[in-house]
Amino acid sequence: MKSHQEAVSIRLSQCAKSFANGTRALQPLDLQIHPGETLVLLGPSGCGKTTTLRMIAGLEFPDEGGRVLFGEEDVTMLPIEKRGVGMVFQNYALFPNMSVGENIAYGMKIRKIAAGERAERVERLLEMVHLQGLSHRRVDQLSGGQKQRVALARALAMEPRVLLLDEPLTALDAKLREAVRSDLNKLLRSLGITAIYVTHDQGEAMALGDRIVVMERGKISQIGTPQEIYYHPANDFVAEFIGAMNRVDGIVAGDRLQLPTGTLPLPPDAVAGQPAQALFRPEDVEVIDITEADAHCLRGKLINTFFLGDRTRFEIEIGAERPVIAETSRRGWWEAGQQIAIRVPATALVTMAPRAAKETA
Numbered sequence: 001m002k003s004h005q006e007a008v009s010i011r012l013s014q015c016a017k018s019f020a021n022g023t024r025a026l027q028p029l030d031l032q033i034h035p036g037e038t039l040v041l042l043g044p045s046g047c048g049k050t051t052t053l054r055m056i057a058g059l060e061f062p063d064e065g066g067r068v069l070f071g072e073e074d075v076t077m078l079p080i081e082k083r084g085v086g087m088v089f090q091n092y093a094l095f096p097n098m099s100v101g102e103n104i105a106y107g108m109k110i111r112k113i114a115a116g117e118r119a120e121r122v123e124r125l126l127e128m129v130h131l132q133g134l135s136h137r138r139v140d141q142l143s144g145g146q147k148q149r150v151a152l153a154r155a156l157a158m159e160p161r162v163l164l165l166d167e168p169l170t171a172l173d174a175k176l177r178e179a180v181r182s183d184l185n186k187l188l189r190s191l192g193i194t195a196i197y198v199t200h201d202q203g204e205a206m207a208l209g210d211r212i213v214v215m216e217r218g219k220i221s222q223i224g225t226p227q228e229i230y231y232h233p234a235n236d237f238v239a240e241f242i243g244a245m246n247r248v249d250g251i252v253a254g255d256r257l258q259l260p261t262g263t264l265p266l267p268p269d270a271v272a273g274q275p276a277q278a279l280f281r282p283e284d285v286e287v288i289d290i291t292e293a294d295a296h297c298l299r300g301k302l303i304n305t306f307f308l309g310d311r312t313r314f315e316i317e318i319g320a321e322r323p324v325i326a327e328t329s330r331r332g333w334w335e336a337g338q339q340i341a342i343r344v345p346a347t348a349l350v351t352m353a354p355r356a357a358k359e360t361a
């Protein structure tokens with residue numbers, strides 16, 4: 001089913017939010033969401049993700065001076081029922097004593113959409129969320145994943161202009177979460193609806209977002225595609241929040257970064273003779289046997305190993321402020337206490353984006 005609505009852009013302009021108790025949940029915020037894109041709001045607890053989403057929904061209103069636009073239409077003061085948004089929450093918010101079909105049809109009934117059309121839309125939506133044949137099942141007899149699919153179908157039933165999802169997969173167990181996430185991804189792409197998705201889970205953000213907005217303490221820290229956020233963090237906060245990051249300090253010597261225990265490739269912004277910092281991801285660290293170490297390695301002592309099933313994590317003391325973390329899916333094993341070496345290819349050095357909090361699109 002294609003969304004009947006044309007995809008709409010959304011613009012937040014100077015949207016700040018203070019609550020009556022004096023909490024400043026959001027600093028004045030500017031944000032442009034493209035028609036049909038899935039934008040993920042990502043950040044730690046309390047950073048203002050939900051408040052931003054609720055302002056787009058019409059469940060909160062920005063402080064004076066803030067404006068919310070859907071396309072050309074100023075919706076700043078419109079309540080939720082006049083905005084044409086569909087919402088999905090972590091806790092489903094379904095009517096437990098109604099059937100699946102009744103839940104999905106509820107909004108349509110209120111809007112007095114004819115029974116025939118209601119039934120037809122319910123069938124189409126059930127098919128879309130892979131719940132064919134379950135229309136008469138009571139909601140309290142469904143699994144968590146099925147409930148969340150019903151909530152999604154219900155949100156889409158009114159053919160909203162915008163779909164808003166607030167931590168919709170958090171209540172599901174890990175395996176189910178991945179399955180529903182994959183379906184949701186396909187669905188969002190096929191519908192082409194403008195969607196805003198709140199999560200504190202960076203894996204989810206990477207998997208679902210066309211772009212990700214990383215938020216920190218009521219402010220936008222960076223906006224970018226998942227690749228931009230992962231490989232070119234704009235600042236320390238993003239670098240630390242998204243995935244694990246190694247950072248080591250050295251001195252630029254010739255075409256290498258010199259550390260007490262060996263060398264690494266040069267960071268991109270390195271200046272000869274100056275101190276510089278190299279940032280790299282654990283999965284890009286090659287762990288090698290000390291007998292094979294050469295001038296392009298760092299030497300160290302293995303202080304911890306963790307077998308994680310699909311990969312192994314090593315913590316290696318190299319005389320820097322923090323141990324280097326390496327993760328590899330290759331089968332190879334060293335014992336804690338052993339001397340070891342690591343190599344990092346030049347292409348794996350993560351660069352900081354030159355300017356913070358700039359829109360990249």
Ligand SMILES: Nc1ncnc2c1ncn2[C@@H]1O[C@H](COP(=O)(O)OP(=O)(O)OP(=O)(O)O)[C@@H](O)[C@H]1O
Nearest residue numbers: 019021023025044045046047048049050051052200
């Ligand atoms: N109704 C309210 N009254 C007062 N303060 C509020 C209210 N709603 C949110 N806050 C505060 O505003 C800040 C941002 O909250 P918000 O719910 O947007 O964060 P969040 O990033 O969604 O966090 P979480 O991931 O924990 O849901 C927090 O400090 C929160 O305590």
